[in-house]
Amino acid sequence: MFGPGSQFNEFFNDPRWALAVVRATVLEAAHPQIGAALIDSSTFVVHPWRRLYNTFLSLQRMFGADDDVRHREAARLNRLHARLNGTDARDRPYDAMDPEARAWVVATLFESTVTMFRMSGQPLEQRVMERLYIEFQAFLAALGVEGGHLPATLHEFWRYYDRVVEEELENTEAMRIILYKLFDHLPAPPLLNGLPTLWALGRAVGGPVMGAVTVASLPEPFRRRAGLPELPGAQTLMQSAYLTVGMARFLPDSWVRAENIAELLSLSPDSDDPRARSVRALHQRMKRAGAFLRLVTPLAPEPGPEPTAPGGIQRDAAEFFREVLDQTGDGHLDWPDLAAMARELSTRLDLDEPEETRLYNAYADWWRELQRALDTDGDGRISAQEYASAAPSLAGPALIRVAEVLFDVTDKDGDQRIDADEYRALFRTAFHRDTTGTDGAYTRSAFVKDFLSFMSGRQRSTPYDPLLAQA
Missing domain, CATH: 1.10.238.10 (EF-hand)
Structure with a gap:
């Protein structure tokens, strides 16, 4: 079920899974209970890279081969979720420990993984889907959620998934923030801190593309009910994005391993990690490139962080x-x-x-x-x-x-x-x-x-x- 040899472990380092996780997050945020918890308690808007790293680390622990690590992580997640409850803007109660909501989180991860292969022109074989579904059911069970909240069979799952999409998902504030604010205002990861011009330029191009790709990948009944835009060429753009990102799987394994990428993005240039020396050198070159871009483009750079000094610098x-x-x-x-x-x-x-x-x-x-x-x-x-x-x-x-x-x-x-x-x-x-x-x-x-x-x-x-x- 877990660790090397599992179906999840094989897919986890596929670069396309990054697109699948973004899609799954939007579908989670469209669930009323999950969306309310995200709005009230989550740091995903202000600290998205920190949230991404912690999510990756949690999945790595849960799907790893060490049972003790998995049990400790499940207990930690349950303590965390037990603290997230309240009422939404419409006075409806929400609780992050609600088993139906937790089942939906697992369902979106499974379905988005299947969808990522389908959109890339490589649909999974039935036996592979069934094995992957059993692994995700085991993941939910490891969190202490009793059986019955996810359908017992893959055949029944698709009816459950369609019903939730058509009857329960809403155009929540959390979903709108992810689609229309987060991508357009995404802060630079630690790796690119101090390079506001380059980051702003890349985000100006990549943010709208990422939003369009994500919207186009959502189930059509939900897009229609939520009033999400149908942009000309969006479906072609989405399929091209999945195909292009999927090409990265032919690169050396060490280049595309999720663990290496997540650690690199969160790496601070002043870290004592050996890779930090290369990052510092890269920063110097990118700063020179950023200075050149400021000369040739009208893009106004965002203010970068002030430098630190012994004793600190007062901020207002x-x-x-x-x-x-x-x-x-x-x-x-x-x-x-x-x-x-x-x-x-x-x-x-x-x-x-x-x-x-x-x-x-x-x-x-x-x-x-x-x-x-x-x-x-x-x-x-x-x-x-x-x-x-x-x-x-x-x-x-x-x-x-x-x-x-x-x-x-x-x-x-x-x-x-x-x-x-x-x-x-x-x-x-x-x-x-x-x-x-x-x-x-x-x-x-x-x-x-x-x-x-x-x-x-x-x-x-x-x-x-x-x-x-x-x-």
Whole structure:
């Protein structure tokens, strides 16, 4: 069912699967419950590359050969989803643990994988589809969802899929954001940070193409009901995209492995990964190319990030609010934003219980402290204006507690120091510390001081910016 030899493992590194995953995500977002959870709690708009990397890592763990890793990941996903519930804009309840909604997520991944081969002119054989369907059923079972929420047979699945598409999917806000905002405003991945001109040019061309390809690949009954546009030539463009991307499978395996691509996209140029040296050299060449493009094109480049320096560079309150605090990108600070921070930190450190709950509880206490200090109109959330008017209130006892808990869960061996390996697990970068007089370690007091300086003093920071501000 899982690991080497499985059907999923064979398809996972097919470059076309990137298109299939985007398509599956749009179909998931069109489900009312999933769309509501994405709008309220997800960071996919502001931090899409971080979300993509974490999703890839999760699928890798779930479909890997190690049963213990799979069980730990399933437990982590269940804890994460158990925290996502509420009501949507139409006062309908949603719950990320709803078994029907979770079954639909698995169904979209399976159907989009089958569709990717069909659109590429290589339809799967019946026996291959049946085996792949059994593997996805096993994936759902590994998450603890009991049988019956996905049909027992592949023949029954197609009737189930058509029924959900025609009767349950909606033109949700989350789906519209993915199709009409995310592609057009997609931030640069860490690999291309600092190259705004080149990225803006590539996105100006690729964003509309990606949106058109995705819309054209959606089921026709849903496109009609949701009022999605029928662009001339879109079907031909879509099939050409699948065929063109599919050609990449003839490249050397190391070039197209999903694991290598995901890691490369998330690689920071200042990382101690050996590949970072090549990235730094590539950056210099691309910056020169970007300077040339600015001379020959009217495209206005987006402002790049200011350089970091020893001691940090102060950023204004509005920028800090937008880049760090507003994790969900809705223009307000509320609990889902701080929960997203706790979720990202827990994922990076691969926390189990009770450490994960300790970190969430520390962030929850900080949120209550922020509400008391900054929510002047009592609407249950903090606007950018409310934050700017009382920003020093961020550095209260609850934030200090967040820093202390984060230090404790990062310090895996409990020796009251963060060594190079523990530092790398949290920041995914080299040990950027002056270790003179500290015996080569990051002490508790220094860690807490740096964290508070970043979170309350709005100092730019080489390690903390990629952790909480980077897309």
